[in-house]
Structures are given as structure tokens and as C-alpha cells.
Amino acid sequence: MYPVDSLRKLIQDVFEQNSLITATWSQLRRRDNVSFTKVQVKPVTLKNQLHYQFAFHYANKVLHENLTPAEALERMTLLCEETFRQGLLCTADADYQILISKKYKVSILTKSPSKTAVDLSHNRKKQYVLEEGVPVSFLVELGIMNDEGRVLARKYDKFRQINRFLEMVQDVIAHLPEGRPLTIVDFGCGKSYLTFALYHYLSVQQRRSLNIIGLDLKADVIAHCNDLARRLHYGDLKFLVGDIADYDELNEVDMVVTLHACDTATDAALEKAVRWGASVILSVPCCQHELYDQVESSVMNPLLSHGILKERFSALATDAIRAKLLDIMGYKTQLLEFIDLENTPKNILIRAVRGQAGQVKDMWAEYTAFRDFIHADPYLERACADLLPVEGSITGGKVDRENLERTAKCNLH
Ligand SMILES: C[S@@+](CC[C@H](N)C(=O)[O-])C[C@H]1O[C@@H](n2cnc3c(N)ncnc32)[C@H](O)[C@@H]1O
The missing domain is CATH 3.40.50.150 (Vaccinia Virus protein VP39)
Structure with a gap:
């Protein structure tokens, strides 16, 4: 078990080294705090600048927010210190499985990396064969998209x-x-x-x-x-x-x-x-x-x-x-x-x-x-x-x- 400082340091290092591939935060510390239940984070390029996309999962929708690296570091630190008790950071070097106890004791399990970094020089959305926002009849019929092309959470x-x-x-x-x-x-x-x-x-x-x-x-x-x-x-x-x-x-x-x-x-x-x-x-x-x-x-x-x-x-x-x-x-x-x-x-x-x-x-x-x-x-x-x-x-x-x-x-x- 480590104090919460060690987690802060880990997140800081990951951001400094630009090595984050995905992060997932789950298990709310208190249910009355926020109405989302999970947050996923991944790097994206916007206007040729590195950003981090935060996907906030609510009961029936997912809301996205794109943040600069500095904002993202601050938000992620807050999420793990105040909101969630469980996290998975997948980086180019290792996967880190994080558990934070009620008393803010942290356990970090380091595993070999399970993901490879995506090439951010391409806009990731463009790589999707079917894009959100473009209605496709079979996806609408199957109840995956609505008539406007929005994917149901x-x-x-x-x-x-x-x-x-x-x-x-x-x-x-x-x-x-x-x-x-x-x-x-x-x-x-x-x-x-x-x-x-x-x-x-x-x-x-x-x-x-x-x-x-x-x-x-x-x-x-x-x-x-x-x-x-x-x-x-x-x-x-x-x-x-x-x-x-x-x-x-x-x-x-x-x-x-x-x-x-x-x-x-x-x-x-x-x-x-x-x-x-x-x-x-x-x-x-x-x-x-x-x-x-x-x-x-x-x-x-x-x-x-x-x-x-x-x-x-x-x-x-x-x-x-x-x-x-x-x-x-x-x-x-x-x-x-x-x-x-x-x-x-x-x-x-x-x-x-x-x-x-x-x-x-x-x-x-x-x-x-x-x-x-x-x-x-x-x-x-x-x-x-x-x-x-x-x-x-x-x-x-x-x-x-x-x-x-x-x-x-x-x-x-
Ligand atoms: C888990 S579902 C997968 C459905 C779909 N391929 C998918 O990935 O979403 C497995 C399907 O395989 C079918 N299946 C299993 N054994 C089969 C067999 N011997 N011959 C034909 N269909 C079979 C089942 O009926 C079932 O619908």
C-alpha cells in the first residue's frame, strides 16, 4: 500500500512522458457526488495539438470533453483523489491497475503493457469505418444509432x-x-x-x-x-x-x-x-x-x-x-x-x-x-x-x- 502521493506522481510521470494510451476510472467513492459512473481518457490530436479526450459515462449517454495536457493532468488527479476508487492506466511501458481504499491507501499493480500506442498524427475518428453522426440504416434498425446518427450510450x-x-x-x-x-x-x-x-x-x-x-x-x-x-x-x-x-x-x-x-x-x-x-x-x-x-x-x-x-x-x-x-x-x-x-x-x-x-x-x-x-x-x-x-x-x-x-x-x- 502506498500513500495517495505515489499515485499523483505516477499520473504526473505518465503525462510528462506522453505515454498514456487509455485510462479508465470506475467505482465511485460516493454515489451522491456525481451522476456519471465511469470515465475513460485517451489522447487525441486537435488542430495538430495533443489533447486528452475524457468520456464521461452516464446511465444513458456518454459526454466527451477535450482537455489540454495540463488540464487533463489536473482533472485526472481530481478524479482519482475525489471521485473514483479504481483505475486502469494503459501506457506504452506498462499497465497500472489502481485501487484506492476508503482511507486513501493506494495499491498499484504493474503489469506488462496490453496496448500499443495509436499514431496520433492521424485523426482517430477518421479511421472509423462507420462514423458517429452519419446515420446508417442497418445501425438505426438494430437500435445502435438514432435517426440522427447518434450512437446510444x-x-x-x-x-x-x-x-x-x-x-x-x-x-x-x-x-x-x-x-x-x-x-x-x-x-x-x-x-x-x-x-x-x-x-x-x-x-x-x-x-x-x-x-x-x-x-x-x-x-x-x-x-x-x-x-x-x-x-x-x-x-x-x-x-x-x-x-x-x-x-x-x-x-x-x-x-x-x-x-x-x-x-x-x-x-x-x-x-x-x-x-x-x-x-x-x-x-x-x-x-x-x-x-x-x-x-x-x-x-x-x-x-x-x-x-x-x-x-x-x-x-x-x-x-x-x-x-x-x-x-x-x-x-x-x-x-x-x-x-x-x-x-x-x-x-x-x-x-x-x-x-x-x-x-x-x-x-x-x-x-x-x-x-x-x-x-x-x-x-x-x-x-x-x-x-x-x-x-x-x-x-x-x-x-x-x-x-x-x-x-x-x-x-x-
Ligand atoms: C455468441 S453467438 C455469436 C453471434 C454473432 N456471430 C456475433 O458475434 O455477434 C454464437 C452463435 O453461434 C451459434 N452456433 C453455435 N454452434 C453452432 C453450430 N454448430 N451451427 C450453427 N450455429 C451455431 C449459436 O446459435 C449462436 O447464435
Whole structure:
């Protein structure tokens, strides 16, 4: 425990070094003091000058105030000394988790940095694919914006998530085929906020000719999505009821999206994508339970003997395995942060584009060593066994891509 001076000093240092990426203050000291409940702070450039934007979260609105660095330092110091008992400062050097007791004793937990600084030479707002203040019909229909384009406070996280997703799509557009309509499948589309966003971005903003199919197990949700697509006149966006593993209606698909599909439903979607030879895969896994019951390693016992750590490790290992298997099967795979941890722990996006990530022999050796070390028997490897090297027999450095594609198409029908 430190006296409150140490916190003042930390905040001062962070401002002096211009190292703040975001700050979040929460847990009101006294509820009758102020009517906002949380404040988020981030640096922005206004007229080429560094400022800090304070977002004050009220029950049904968010109000913004832009302050100079000196004003921001003063305001932030006041917020932590008088208003809030909990803070998270994410800086370029470290994350600081702050707890302030009723008696103003401070605990500061320093962790390695979880965020990288944004380039402030660009106006951050311009990077948003969908801007607040510009009404977009699907966002209005989904209750995220009002008719004037103002984002509803309680939907702000969703709005940011949609924009983050569209940024990811922006980054992969160059990998999609040109000169013909695109076919895209969204597996486990659910209420389809992101499917509508994808359609709006590609069809309305980018003027690409395309077909998007959303698939989900839930008939009522699918009926609702079809109804909304009709009302929006999104003629080439269709929703179907079905199980990912059984879906066999298409021969060629350019892009597969699967966001928060539960547990091994993600693997079923990845398998389909690989067998189609989709140019792009965007997948945010969720509820990675499969490996939890499999992982075992006496060396890792200090970690695996704690349920919560075992659960997190199993989820991370599942995604590492998925990424490596995709690389082996002809993709270049990256794992990226999807949205902030503050909003949801489901924050890893698997981004895979067709291409050679390395020597298959080496990647397979690396993969099997890891898999065997943790005693995993993952769904994706079992499902794609015919597309993967036969254990012990690999000699060359490459999977025969043509053979893989022939096998893939045969296996789908
Ligand atoms: C958490 S929701 C995610 C919805 C949406 N993709 C999103 O990110 O907002 C997961 C969805 O996946 C669907 N789902 C889970 N397993 C599935 C399967 N095997 N086949 C089709 N849909 C599945 C569920 O019905 C649910 O609607």
C-alpha cells in the first residue's frame, strides 16, 4: 500500500512522458457526488495539438470533453483523489491497475503493457469505418444509432466492436478475388450485427457485388435476420437455419467469417473454410472448452492445477493450435486483438489469408511437438486429417496445394 502521493506522481510521470494510451476510472467513492459512473481518457490530436479526450459515462449517454495536457493532468488527479476508487492506466511501458481504499491507501499493480500506442498524427475518428453522426440504416434498425446518427450510450461498445471488425475487413480486402461477385459465409451469425455490417461495408460502401449467407442453429433468430434484410433491401444477404458441420450448399466460398461460435463450432467452420480454399478467414473463437479435458503435463502442473489458469491456458492453446494448423494447410495466420479486454474476454481474432506461411515440414514438427507436450487431440486436426501431413512420413517442405484442393472438394461432397 502506498500513500495517495505515489499515485499523483505516477499520473504526473505518465503525462510528462506522453505515454498514456487509455485510462479508465470506475467505482465511485460516493454515489451522491456525481451522476456519471465511469470515465475513460485517451489522447487525441486537435488542430495538430495533443489533447486528452475524457468520456464521461452516464446511465444513458456518454459526454466527451477535450482537455489540454495540463488540464487533463489536473482533472485526472481530481478524479482519482475525489471521485473514483479504481483505475486502469494503459501506457506504452506498462499497465497500472489502481485501487484506492476508503482511507486513501493506494495499491498499484504493474503489469506488462496490453496496448500499443495509436499514431496520433492521424485523426482517430477518421479511421472509423462507420462514423458517429452519419446515420446508417442497418445501425438505426438494430437500435445502435438514432435517426440522427447518434450512437446510444448503452450500444457504444457494440458500435466500437462493429468498427473494429470492419477495420479488420478493410485490411483483408486486397486478398479477396476481384472482377466477380464474392461469396461469403458467416457461420454462427446469431443476431448478425456484424453480418449486416459486413454487407453494408462491402456492398453499399465498396460497391462490391456479393452474396452473403449467414447460418445459425436458431430458427427464430434467422427469421428475424431475414426479415430485417428484407426491410433494408439487402437483396444478396440471406440467412439459413442449420448446423455448421452439416452445411454443404456451396462449392466455392471466398471468405468465411465465424465470430464467437461456441467451442468446436469454430473448428467446424475453419474446416469448411479450408476445404473451400477460402481466400480469407476471420474467426473470433469463443468458449474453447475442448482442450480443458485433454491437457495434461506434469511439467505444467503449477499452472494446470488451478482451474482458472487451466481454462485460460486451454483457450490460448486451442487458438495456437488452430493458427498453426491453418498455416500448415496453406494459410498465413495472425492472431490479433479484436476488442478491448474491458468489454469482453473474447478478444482474439484469427485472421488467415491464403498463402505459404513457411516450410510445412518445420511447421508440422513444431505443431506436433506442442500438441504432444500438452497431450491434446484437437477437433481441427481430426477433422482435417486428410489435409495434413501423415505423421512420420513427411519428407518435403510443402503440402501439395493442388492435391489439397482436389481432396478438399471431394471431401465436401
Ligand atoms: C455468441 S453467438 C455469436 C453471434 C454473432 N456471430 C456475433 O458475434 O455477434 C454464437 C452463435 O453461434 C451459434 N452456433 C453455435 N454452434 C453452432 C453450430 N454448430 N451451427 C450453427 N450455429 C451455431 C449459436 O446459435 C449462436 O447464435
